Amino acid sequence: MIDPRLLRDEPDLIRAAQTKRGLSASVVDEALAADEARRRSIVAFEELRAEQKVLGKQVARAQGEEKTALLERTKALAAEVKAAEAAQHEAEEAYRRIVATIPNPAADAAPAGGEDDFVVLEERGTKRDFAAEGFEPRDHLELGRMLGAIDVERGAKVSGSRFYYLTGPGADLELALVNMAMDQAREAGFTTVIPPTLVKPRAMEGTGFLGQAADDVYRIEGQDTYLVGTSEVPLAAYHSDEILDAGSLPKRYVAFSPCFRKEAGSHGKDTRGIFRVHWFDKVEMFTFTTLEESEAEHQRLLAQEIAWLDKLELAYRVIDVAAGDLGLSAQRKFDCEAWIPSQGKYRELTSTSNCTDFQARRLDIRTRGERGTTPVATLNGTLVAIPRAIVAILETHQQADGSVRVPEALQPYLQGRTVLEPVTG
RNA sequence: GGAGGUGUCGCCUAGUCCGGUCUAUGGCGCCCGCCUGCUAAGCGGGUUUGGGGCUACAACCCCAUCGAGGGUUCAAAUCCCUCCACCUCCGCCA
Numbered sequence: 269m270i271d272p273r274l275l276r277d278e279p280d281l282i283r284a285a286q287t288k289r290g291l292s293a294s295v296v297d298e299a300l301a302a303d304e305a306r307r308r309s310i311v312a313f314e315e316l317r318a319e320q321k322v323l324g325k326q327v328a329r330a331q332g333e334e335k336t337a338l339l340e341r342t343k344a345l346a347a348e349v350k351a352a353e354a355a356q357h358e359a360e361e362a363y364r365r366i367v368a369t370i371p372n373p374a375a376d377a378a379p380a381g382g383e384d385d386f387v388v389l390e391e392r393g394t395k396r397d398f399a400a401e402g403f404e405p406r407d408h409l410e411l412g413r414m415l416g417a418i419d420v421e422r423g424a425k426v427s428g429s430r431f432y433y434l435t436g437p438g439a440d441l442e443l444a445l446v447n448m449a450m451d452q453a454r455e456a457g458f459t460t461v462i463p464p465t466l467v468k469p470r471a472m473e474g475t476g477f478l479g480q481a482a483d484d485v486y487r488i489e490g491q492d493t494y495l496v497g498t499s500e501v502p503l504a505a506y507h508s509d510e511i512l513d514a515g516s517l518p519k520r521y522v523a524f525s526p527c528f529r530k531e532a533g534s535h536g537k538d539t540r541g542i543f544r545v546h547w548f549d550k551v552e553m554f555t556f557t558t559l560e561e562s563e564a565e566h567q568r569l570l571a572q573e574i575a576w577l578d579k580l581e582l583a584y585r586v587i588d589v590a591a592g593d594l595g596l597s598a599q600r601k602f603d604c605e606a607w608i609p610s611q612g613k614y615r616e617l618t619s620t621s622n623c624t625d626f627q628a629r630r631l632d633i634r635t636r637g638e639r640g641t642t643p644v645a646t647l648n649g650t651l652v653a654i655p656r657a658i659v660a661i662l663e664t665h666q667q668a669d670g671s672v673r674v675p676e677a678l679q680p681y682l683q684g685r686t687v688l689e690p691v692t693g
Numbered sequence: 694g695g696a697g698g699u700g701u702c703g704c705c706u707a708g709u710c711c712g713g714u715c716u717a718u719g720g721c722g723c724c725c726g727c728c729u730g731c732u733a734a735g736c737g738g739g740u741u742u743g744g745g746g747c748u749a750c751a752a753c754c755c756c757a758u759c760g761a762g763g764g765u766u767c768a769a770a771u772c773c774c775u776c777c778a779c780c781u782c783c784g785c786c787a
Contacts, residue, residue, distance in 0.1 A: 273750085277750095307744095307745070307746090310744070310745050310746090310756080311745065311746070311756095313756080314744095314745065314746085314755060314756045314757085315755090315756095317755090317756060317757085318755060318756070320767080320768080321756095321768085323767070323768090324713075324767060324768045325713075325714080325768090326767095327713080327767050327768070328713040328714085328767090328768075329713090329714095335767095338767075339767055340767095341767085342767035342768080343766095343767060345767080346766080346767060346768085511703090511742090632743095640742095641742080641743095
């Protein structure tokens with residue numbers, strides 16, 4: 269939810285923001301009209317209601333003739349009040365619906381344009397030169413089979429396409445990555461969390477996942493309950509309807525949870541292996557802080573991701589995502605994309621968004637400031653999305669015989685193993 | 694799943710039977726001030742949140758808010774219905 273005051277006072281800012289995202293600005297005028305209608309309906313209702321209250325008190329004191337006369341007036345008034353109240357609710361709902369579709373204005377620093385207009389901020393690590401090393405790299409699926417780590421056939425048999433089993437070294441790898449990520453975040457002062465992954469509409473809506481993104485969300489049949497696509501949802505909603513002590517900010521959490529995505533609209537995309545799947549586990553960072561601190565906090569989350577990817581010894585780049593490619597809630601987003609040898613491309617491994625007060629406004633999460641309460645800022649960032657991390661690790665650290673070198677930092681979490689060896693020829 | 698109970702402005706609490714000066718009581722905490730060698734105690738005042746009007750986004754006025762949503766009524770914290778959460782007991786279960 270954008271700031272209603274900003275919409276009313278500076279509609280041109282919102283118009284410009286819409287344009288920067290490549291969206292129509294006409295919604296701003298619709299919203300302004302709806303806001304005016306809403307305020308008119310409030311005044312109409314409140315005037316009638318105030319009169320009703322005054323008369324009501326007179327009724328309580330009046331006797332005989334006088335009372336009968338008053339009752340005649342108040343009875344008619346009661347119907348008007350009821351109608352005015354209904355009209356007010358309707359106008360407020362109409363306003364809310366329109367404003368809810370307006371995304372968070374992108375940060376000034378965010379590049380304008382769409383998906384391809386990102387700016388590369390940094391490249392880290394070195395790509396393997398398999399030609400120089402004298403062998404053709406295998407893709408993660410083949411490596412996963414050789415190691416006995418990934419089983420997509422049985423995943424499909426039991427659950428359908430885009431499902432998988434992690435077995436032996438694959439399962440060990442997930443647990444190692446999760447433990448290592450949680451350790452890193454814990455040491456950085458994050459509070460560890462295991463959140464629920466079935467949530468009510470409020471949590472989904474509040475984080476902005478029931479808008480255009482609704483198609484990607486699993487809904488439980490016959491229930492008003494959703495499976496989350498990221499623990500950002502239960503983490504953001506954790507403090508909903510709360511006023512957080514200014515002294516308690518920033519609040520930093522790190523959660524481990526499964527994530528569920530329908531991947532509607534991505535048919536035929538990334539169908540091989542476990543790069544794009546309906547379910548995966550993820551370790552996610554989440555911060556509640558002040559609006560003023562949010563930009564610095566965004567850099568901190570990014571720094572955590574960079575430190576993490578460095579430990580995995582991956583080759584990757586950091587991009588500043590363009591306005592048109594931001595989610596509904598994000599004001600700015602940095603993605604870390606790892607080099608995937610089999611694809612010859614950089615692909616997203618982690619992502620961190622500054623949602624400023626957009627989600628907090630929807631979820632009613634505030635803090636007390638000089639001038640009353642103000643919405644806090646929320647930020648999220650991936651530490652590790654398991655399948656993509658496994659893809660990158662297997663492909664990046666593979667050796668000619670199909671074995672995979674374990675990055676040094678990960679070894680203590682893998683029972684000291686330095687290499688994962690193929691189990692079959 | 695069954696039976697019963699509870700839900701009041703940070704926390705605790707009065708009020709609900711029997712609708713109307715409830716403009717929601719009191720305590721704790723917190724904030725401001727007074728008093729005071731210091732501290733404690735004491736005294737006085739303030740302290741839900743959201744929205745609207747008017748405006749300097751102040752002050753002031755108004756409306757809503759007693760778990761949520763409906764209903765009855767001139768009038769609802771109070772009566773009725775539905776839902777939600779929590780507690781106790783029973784049943785079932787990883």
